[in-house]
Amino acid sequence: MRHIISVLLENESGALARLVGLFAQRGYNIDSLTVAPTEDATLSRLTLVTHGNDQVIEQITKQLHKLIEVVKLTDLNESPHLERELMLVKVKASGAARDEVKRCADIFRGQIIDVTTSTYTVQLVGTSDKLDAFIQALSTTIILEVVRSGVSGIARGEKTLAL
Amino acid sequence: MTSQTKQTEMLSGAAMIIRALADEGVEYLYGYPGGAVLHIYDALFQQTKVKHVLVRHEQAATHMADAYARASGKAGAVLVTSGPGATNAVTGIATAYMDSIPMVVLTGQVMSHLIGEDAFQETDMLGISRPICKHNMSVRRPEDIPAIIKKAFYIAQSGRPGPVVIDIPKDMTIPSQTFPYHYPSEVKLRSYQPKLKGHSGQIKKAVTALLAAKRPILYAGGGVIMGGASKELTELAQLLNLPVTNTLMGLGCYPSGDKQFIGMLGMHGSYEANQTMHNADLILAVGARFDDRVTNNTKKFCPDATIIHIDIDPASISKTVNAHIPIVGLVKPVLEDMLELLAQKKKKLDTAALKKWWQQIDDWRALHGGRYDNAAPMLKPQYVIEQLSKITKGNAYVCSDVGQHQMFAAQYYGFNKPNRWINSGGLGTMGFGLPAAMGVKLNYPDEDVVCVTGEGSIQMNIQELSTCKQYGLAVKIINLNNGYLGMVKQWQDMNYESRYASSYMDSLPDFVKLAEAYGHVGIRVTEPEQLIPALERAFALKDQLVFLDIHIDPKEHVYPMHIPGGAMNDMFLSKTERT
Ligand SMILES: Cc1ncc(C[n+]2csc(CCOP(=O)(O)OP(=O)(O)O)c2C)c(N)n1
Numbered sequence: 036m037r038h039i040i041s042v043l044l045e046n047e048s049g050a051l052a053r054l055v056g057l058f059a060q061r062g063y064n065i066d067s068l069t070v071a072p073t074e075d076a077t078l079s080r081l082t083l084v085t086h087g088n089d090q091v092i093e094q095i096t097k098q099l100h101k102l103i104e105v106v107k108l109t110d111l112n113e114s115p116h117l118e119r120e121l122m123l124v125k126v127k128a129s130g131a132a133r134d135e136v137k138r139c140a141d142i143f144r145g146q147i148i149d150v151t152t153s154t155y156t157v158q159l160v161g162t163s164d165k166l167d168a169f170i171q172a173l174s175t176t177i178i179l180e181v182v183r184s185g186v187s188g189i190a191r192g193e194k195t196l197a198l
Numbered sequence: 199m200t201s202q203t204k205q206t207e208m209l210s211g212a213a214m215i216i217r218a219l220a221d222e223g224v225e226y227l228y229g230y231p232g233g234a235v236l237h238i239y240d241a242l243f244q245q246t247k248v249k250h251v252l253v254r255h256e257q258a259a260t261h262m263a264d265a266y267a268r269a270s271g272k273a274g275a276v277l278v279t280s281g282p283g284a285t286n287a288v289t290g291i292a293t294a295y296m297d298s299i300p301m302v303v304l305t306g307q308v309m310s311h312l313i314g315e316d317a318f319q320e321t322d323m324l325g326i327s328r329p330i331c332k333h334n335m336s337v338r339r340p341e342d343i344p345a346i347i348k349k350a351f352y353i354a355q356s357g358r359p360g361p362v363v364i365d366i367p368k369d370m371t372i373p374s375q376t377f378p379y380h381y382p383s384e385v386k387l388r389s390y391q392p393k394l395k396g397h398s399g400q401i402k403k404a405v406t407a408l409l410a411a412k413r414p415i416l417y418a419g420g421g422v423i424m425g426g427a428s429k430e431l432t433e434l435a436q437l438l439n440l441p442v443t444n445t446l447m448g449l450g451c452y453p454s455g456d457k458q459f460i461g462m463l464g465m466h467g468s469y470e471a472n473q474t475m476h477n478a479d480l481i482l483a484v485g486a487r488f489d490d491r492v493t494n495n496t497k498k499f500c501p502d503a504t505i506i507h508i509d510i511d512p513a514s515i516s517k518t519v520n521a522h523i524p525i526v527g528l529v530k531p532v533l534e535d536m537l538e539l540l541a542q543k544k545k546k547l548d549t550a551a552l553k554k555w556w557q558q559i560d561d562w563r564a565l566h567g568g569r570y571d572n573a574a575p576m577l578k579p580q581y582v583i584e585q586l587s588k589i590t591k592g593n594a595y596v597c598s599d600v601g602q603h604q605m606f607a608a609q610y611y612g613f614n615k616p617n618r619w620i621n622s623g624g625l626g627t628m629g630f631g632l633p634a635a636m637g638v639k640l641n642y643p644d645e646d647v648v649c650v651t652g653e654g655s656i657q658m659n660i661q662e663l664s665t666c667k668q669y670g671l672a673v674k675i676i677n678l679n680n681g682y683l684g685m686v687k688q689w690q691d692m693n694y695e696s697r698y699a700s701s702y703m704d705s706l707p708d709f710v711k712l713a714e715a716y717g718h719v720g721i722r723v724t725e726p727e728q729l730i731p732a733l734e735r736a737f738a739l740k741d742q743l744v745f746l747d748i749h750i751d752p753k754e755h756v757y758p759m760h761i762p763g764g765a766m767n768d769m770f771l772s773k774t775e776r777t
């Protein structure tokens with residue numbers, strides 16, 4: 036099953052390498068990974084999407100906990116949560132395709148954020164599923180480039196992952 | 199100094215390193231100098247509190263520190279230079295990591311401004327050591343050194359212990375740049391707070407299950423030794439009349455001479471220990487981790503057993519085998535809590551069931567327990583170990599290398615005290631034995647310290663005979679010389695129709711002459727009747743290193759041995775018998 040794990044990590048050099056190394060070393064999957072500092076400059080917030088059976092996910096969270104720089108973590112799947120991913124797609128936009136891309140972007144509530152005579156760059160925010168669906172909706176022959184940020188997640192309601 | 203506060207001392211980074219080690223209580227620093235650490239060596243030279251031991255290869259420095267930790271429970275300390283000095287230490291760091299041994303390794307590094315430029319003797323030691331240590335850090339500012347060293351010892355020795363590496367760029371140690379020195383008395387980390395006490399509800403559940411058990415077994419590992427909980431474990435076992443088995447790492451945590459001890463378990467465990475495990479209805483696992491050398495095929499593992507698992511590391515619980523009653527905590531306080539609960543409980547043990555269980559165990563014991571064929575004209579390794587145990591009254595520190603000799607020592611020495619059986623269990627590092635024995639002998643000069651080794655393993659760190667001479671380390675080397683990489687040969691006999699691909703070593707040195715060349719005493723034993731006099735002479739020479747080159751039967755195999763893919767109780771019992 037797909038899990039979203041949120042981690043508060045000491046913002047120290049080497050901490051991220053240690054965390055990523057753990058996944059490589061123990062053969063766990065990383066489907067996506069985002070990391071950036073938080074409002075507290077000493078902490079990084081990291082969102083990691085992985086998959087595996089319950090036993091594997093349990094090992095992943097336990098092994099992450101063991102890393103000295105991991106301050107706190109939570110498996111977002113354990114309670115209601117929100118997830119968002121940002122995607123930039125550069126597409127060929129000439130002739131009839133130009134209108135078609137615009138319509139499609141509107142349907143998905145994407146924004147065209149860069150325009151040339153022959154291309155559009157569309158920005159789209161949503162769940163990973165929605166981004167997948169947008170790519171499906173475009174004809175593969177017109178896609179020039181896809182950039183995805185990876186998932187960021189947060190618990191719904193009053194629950195927080197903070198110090 | 200009366201009411202005035204003491205003036206803060208100003209020290210260079212190099213001097214701070216040595217002072218911090220002294221303040222941490224480090225007596226010996228094992229190491230080898232080189233360009234990147236010369237400032238530190240100069241600081242060492244200018245004081246007397248921390249004594250440096252100059253090895254002949256950095257790997258030996260790490261094993262010495264490691265073995266000191268295994269014997270004393272306290273972290274050993276190592277100092278090596280950058281580049282090759284650091285990479286030579288890698289095997290020792292990994293060895294300590296696999297067995298959860300506390301150790302602090304200081305590695306030199308090139309100047310900060312050269313890092314990343316492929317400078318002379320630059321290696322990314324943080325990158326290399328990351329997957330084989332509990333934690334690593336680098337020094338960015340000299341004034342942080344005392345806090346970093348304190349943190350390193352704290353992390354190494356708390357929770358599940360392990361090695362910690364500190365990488366120190368040379369410009370952090372410049373003698374002319376001084377900083378205020380203050381050694382912190384404690385460390386608090388918001389991201390690392392190991393759990394100490396076990397969950398009381400879980401402990402209650404465990405005690406109830408133990409009292410209800412009809413076929414219980416206590417399976418105790420290295421965690422009991424490093425956790426200093428042998429006394430509590432022994433008390434609990436005797437209170438509940440539990441059969442006790444030890445892992446390779448746990449030997450000595452329960453007295454092997456006691457009737458409740460049923461031997462080591464696992465791949466080369468005793469027949470009775472593996473049978474008792476397999477047929478148990480309750481397993482109390484303490485400081486052990488159900489590793490593959492214990493469980494055999496986990497799918498067939500102990501089908502009837504409810505498992506209680508006490509461990510400091512939550513990640514060790516339900517990793518390979520599911521635990522029904524997990525208890526996370528230090529083994530000592532958890533066992534103390536269990537003992538206290540048991541003292542209050544009115545419910546009695548099921549003595550009738552236990553009596554029947556013991557009858558069954560005694561039958562298994564009578565059937566196969568620890569026998570070997572001593573009839574051949576050549577010396578048998580098992581017999582050598584038995585005689586070694588006799589002459590040292592089962593009280594020596596036995597430091598082993600890796601191979602058949604290691605298993606014979608584990609099976610036949612009979613350890614009665616914790617911290618005396620010192621071997622590389624997790625990584626299985628050939629070359630560990632001699633430096634390990636040196637580390638113990640240096641710290642326990644009045645004790646008998648033995649290195650049990652093979653002609654293969656001893657040659658992996660034989661250069662240390664020179665270090666032994668320099669520091670007067672009178673260890674006794676028991677070289678069980680079978681002329682083969684015996685454990686490899688055994689697998690080739692069993693799985694490759696005796697095709698001995700590179701397991702025979704031609705051109706072995708004359709070990710007696712070699713020992714003499716290094717300034718020690720060498721004795722060769724080729725006939726059975728020479729053994730006892732040779733052992734007597736070796737142990738009578740209190741102040742001498744004695745190298746006993748003992749020629750043993752090269753055809754001997756280690757039994758029992760798990761049948762691959764089988765259950766705990768599927769074993770080869772000899773070359774012709776199996777379960
Ligand atoms: C550094 C290292 N290399 C290789 C091995 C694989 N290995 C395990 S036991 C063994 C043979 C050891 O031979 P020896 O020291 O003579 O002991 P014996 O088995 O003959 O008693 C080997 C090569 C190892 N454990 N460690």
Ligand SMILES: [Mg+2]
Binds near residue numbers: 681
């Ligand atoms: Mg050999």
